[in-house]
Amino acid sequence: MEYNEKQIHIMDTAEKLFATKGFNGTSVRDIAEAAEVNLAMISYYFGSKEKLLEAVFVYRSEFFKLQLESMIQNKELTPLQKMESLIDEYINKLTSQQYFNTIMLREQMKNSNPLVIAQIYNLKNRNMLLIQELIEEGQKKGVFTNDINIYLLMSTMVGIANHVHMTKQYFAEKQGLQGLSEEALMKKIQMILSQHIKKIFKTILTNEA
Amino acid sequence: MEYNEKQIHIMDTAEKLFATKGFNGTSVRDIAEAAEVNLAMISYYFGSKEKLLEAVFVYRSEFFKLQLESMIQNKELTPLQKMESLIDEYINKLTSQQYFNTIMLREQMKNSNPLVIAQIYNLKNRNMLLIQELIEEGQKKGVFTNDINIYLLMSTMVGIANHVHMTKQYFAEKQGLQGLSEEALMKKIQMILSQHIKKIFKTILTNEA
Amino acid sequence: MEYNEKQIHIMDTAEKLFATKGFNGTSVRDIAEAAEVNLAMISYYFGSKEKLLEAVFVYRSEFFKLQLESMIQNKELTPLQKMESLIDEYINKLTSQQYFNTIMLREQMKNSNPLVIAQIYNLKNRNMLLIQELIEEGQKKGVFTNDINIYLLMSTMVGIANHVHMTKQYFAEKQGLQGLSEEALMKKIQMILSQHIKKIFKTILTNEA
Amino acid sequence: MEYNEKQIHIMDTAEKLFATKGFNGTSVRDIAEAAEVNLAMISYYFGSKEKLLEAVFVYRSEFFKLQLESMIQNKELTPLQKMESLIDEYINKLTSQQYFNTIMLREQMKNSNPLVIAQIYNLKNRNMLLIQELIEEGQKKGVFTNDINIYLLMSTMVGIANHVHMTKQYFAEKQGLQGLSEEALMKKIQMILSQHIKKIFKTILTNEA
DNA sequence: TATGAATGAGGTTTCATTCAT
């Protein structure tokens, strides 16, 4: 599917609103106004509000995919270093695609649109495969333990990172960081998260603190 | 605030629907039909849909509070044992109050009703205090390390547990557990989660794998 | 019809609200709350909101009747003096019964309840008779002219007085009297109105300025 | 603000209903049915029932303004003749815009919409200025007395005319004019009112009967 | 291709009244 500039603009606007106010909390009128396009355009381009959501998913999933292939092939990195790379890549995606990520979280909570669910599972499976590959490499090389539950590992990374992102306002308050700019706060969170998750992964993967 | 049986029944019904379909995705009519009460009853008892949500929060928050006081005073348990107890208690609450928990997650995602936000922060702060107390006890006794970020620790427990709960269907598929009853699956997840989080906490708190 | 204290209290409250917000703009709940009585009391005592309005009319009409009989019999007063007395009496009623008067004005504007219309016509007719009597006395004595349109005369008094009352806020602004207390303003208006209408009546009745 | 035919049609219909049944006594459904438009059109065009009232006010105020500029400049008319012209113009407006006038009267009785109040004051102030101008001209020329209260003068004209209009049914009954067509009755009232108010004005302005 | 106008359906809330006690 090819989208023109206006369509992409609508999707960007919708993505932000869906993330902020929820799918049902966002009216087509809201989107049209925020995107400064004619109300009828949205049905005209996407068919319906539901299909607009699907379009956002199909379109954004592409950008959300972790780009790790070359790094994984890199023979100069240890399995643990590669895993750390993956963690950073994930945290980066989360930060740069926070609206889309929020929508994904929301949609996982309800019996959502099948196409949307499929996209989410797709992404999850892709990430799973990358982690799986790394785990197996580490296990073969004898640096990772043998009893690793990939699903739990992934949930650890995704769960912690998402929770911190979702509650970043609370975090800022508790850590006395309300003064920080949004950008600076995000950077700080990224750093802390990266370090924290890496530490946890090391223990899980290598059984060493 | 005292509620009569009918009011509690409406709140229970609303809680389930809000969790399943979201606040905006649930109409007052949905609630009235599901609860088998007259549509006008809901405004009559709660004033508005918004205030019904607030009522659910105020009412359920009570049940969601961790009950750990006596355990914490118990001098026969080590700090780590107490922390493990806290983890189990939290995971139990999550399981038994999963609808309410889902609503809380949803509400944290948007600029929600101030009263609702206040209730959530309240609960978070309570839990923080309990963890704080335990950490300090452990540090005094020299069994916990000194550089523990409470907020990160809490986010670790809450984030992982919630993520696994939210995606339990995906988990079941990946682990080949689709055959299990809902109840059995929940039990399994509880067990796995408990073990997993305890392991992570041990590393973070004691720096030992 | 005899009313108990509570019923009178409800009617007083309703009178004020009907005058201030209009019949349709006032809900039975409003009245119940303002009167601090149980909501069901109103239907219970008066049957319906409509019948409450009727009750207010029947009850208040009594108080609104001009009390001029003895004055009219007084042989020491000239017809013009009697007419001036009548003007003062009317203006007094208007001031002391302003809520009821406002309701009457409102109800005359629409196709109102027949009983209400009847009450209003009743009052009007009574006043008409008094004026008629005075006019005839004046004409017999040769101090009033012979071509007096009673209806126009009455409309002059009632129209001017009501209009000034209704727009008293505008009047206060224009005359720089915003600082005055409500009471002082009413007194001032009463005085000005009395003088003004008397002057007009003199011209109409005697053809002298 | 430019309105299309349909919008004007809706405003005309609403004006009539608001005048006849009051703002609160008129439902949006009433208006939609009377105007034979879809119910949603009204919100679509005007936003809300309240804003429709405002629109009626803004739109109609234009037509209600007295058009007297050229007459006032006319050097061949005496101040009194001009004042009589003004009276006729006002009575004409009242007759031709009776629905709008009724709404204005209603709205002055309650704490109404600020925009509506502003429009009313606007109109009043405009009329006041015209009268003021005429009075001053008359006083300069020595034909009017010096102690004229403009506000009272205006209230005299407006109050009498409105009261007669409002109670024209009663008038018709009392004068034995029930047989007359609506139009003929209006004409009769206009004539009588004009003559009556002019007479009163002459006395007030010149102190001559 | 693009859009202003339009609309049926359904949203939440309030209403006056009734009923069981």
Added chain:
DNA sequence: AATGAATGAAACCTCATTCAT
């Protein structure tokens, strides 16, 4: 005699979508 609980009806408004152009 008095009232808390309840409710059907109707209020206003917004929704996603369609249609004529």
